[in-house]
Amino acid sequence: MPFDQSRDRSIQxxxxxxxxxxxxxxxxxxxxxxxxxxxxxxxxxxxxxADLSNNAVALFALHFAVEPPDREHxxxxxxxETLAVFALAVLLSVLAVELVLRSLxxxxxxxxxxxxxxxxxxxxxxxNLCVAGWQGRCARRLDSDxxxxxxxxxxxxxxxxxxxxxxxxxxxxxHFWLDxxxxxxxxxxxxxxxxxxxxxxxxxxxxxxxxxxxxxxxAVESVAGVRSxxxxxxxxxxxxxRVEVVVxxxxxxxxxxxxxxxxEVERALEQRxxxxxxxxxVEPHQEx
Numbered sequence: 001m002p003f004d005q006s007r008d009r010s011i012q013x014x015x016x017x018x019x020x021x022x023x024x025x026x027x028x029x030x031x032x033x034x035x036x037x038x039x040x041x042x043x044x045x046x047x048x049x050a051d052l053s054n055n056a057v058a059l060f061a062l063h064f065a066v067e068p069p070d071r072e073h074x075x076x077x078x079x080x081e082t083l084a085v086f087a088l089a090v091l092l093s094v095l096a097v098e099l100v101l102r103s104l105x106x107x108x109x110x111x112x113x114x115x116x117x118x119x120x121x122x123x124x125x126x127x128n129l130c131v132a133g134w135q136g137r138c139a140r141r142l143d144s145d146x147x148x149x150x151x152x153x154x155x156x157x158x159x160x161x162x163x164x165x166x167x168x169x170x171x172x173x174x175h176f177w178l179d180x181x182x183x184x185x186x187x188x189x190x191x192x193x194x195x196x197x198x199x200x201x202x203x204x205x206x207x208x209x210x211x212x213x214x215x216x217x218x219a220v221e222s223v224a225g226v227r228s229x230x231x232x233x234x235x236x237x238x239x240x241x242r243v244e245v246v247v248x249x250x251x252x253x254x255x256x257x258x259x260x261x262x263x264e265v266e267r268a269l270e271q272r273x274x275x276x277x278x279x280x281x282v283e284p285h286q287e288x
Contacts, residue, residue, distance in 0.1 A: 005066075007144075015059050018055055018150070019056065022131075025128060041121070047157060061080050062146075064077050065078050076237060079237060086197070089197035096187045096190040121161065128154060132151055210235050211234040213232040215272075215273075217229045220247055223261060223268055227247075229245060234273075241277075243278050265278075
């Protein structure tokens with residue numbers, strides 16, 4: 001499969017610019033949270049740190065994942081991206097647990113409600129909203145699942161920041177439990193995001209089937225000349241799918257005819273399952 005270097009560089013630029021925006025948002029939240037004493041705002045800052053880490057992990061993964069297959073890595077490097085997603089999920093889980101413990105230990109505390117802090121948080125809300133929309137447009141233009149997922153993640157930040165602002169304002173009026181509850185909600189959202197990342201990464205890392213074997217057999221045996229399908233294997237490599245099949249043909253066929261059937265099987269699987277790497281092994285059919 002040819003690698004679109006221009007597309008890969010465009011995706012990397014989007015993550016770099018998003019990282020710069022997330023760094024500015026993180027610093028703003030730390031300043032406001034420290035000045036006001038709001039655990040909810042500080043919790044949202046932890047979320048922004050996770051976003052910044054996500055950008056760094058994505059850049060690292062993209063750098064290696066886009067490398068073409070070589071002698072030592074005949075299947076390519078796409079699983080580097082999946083390993084990075086798994087590592088990020090672990091990081092998010094640790095941050096969420098730490099956030100919960102810190103919130104429960106702190107309890108009731110004085111919370112300031114300066115006007116400038118509210119202005120900064122509203123500005124942060126606006127920045128996140130703009131970044132999410134921009135990432136979504138880039139994801140559609142570049143057809144990138146990684147960008148699309150990050151755009152959805154950024155959109156969740158918009159909702160988190162809105163809830164944090166509300167919780168902070170309640171706490172400043174003496175309703176401390178609302179500030180703590182909001183912090184716990186932020187931690188819960190971080191855990192939910194981590195769970196989603198685990199669900200995406202683990203099936204790929206353990207080579208779970210990427211396609212229904214019965215559907216693969218139907219597609220294969222719809223090709224003229226195929227007598228049977230002996231083995232079906234499929235797995236995901238990052239965003240890409242690899243399918244391997246062993247088919248049988250009439251033993252009286254010439255080698256060239258068998259290869260033509262194998263080519264037809266490859267095309268059928270590529271079209272049906274959008275597989276980027278199809279391997280077809282042909283054997284003579286034996287009754288019984």
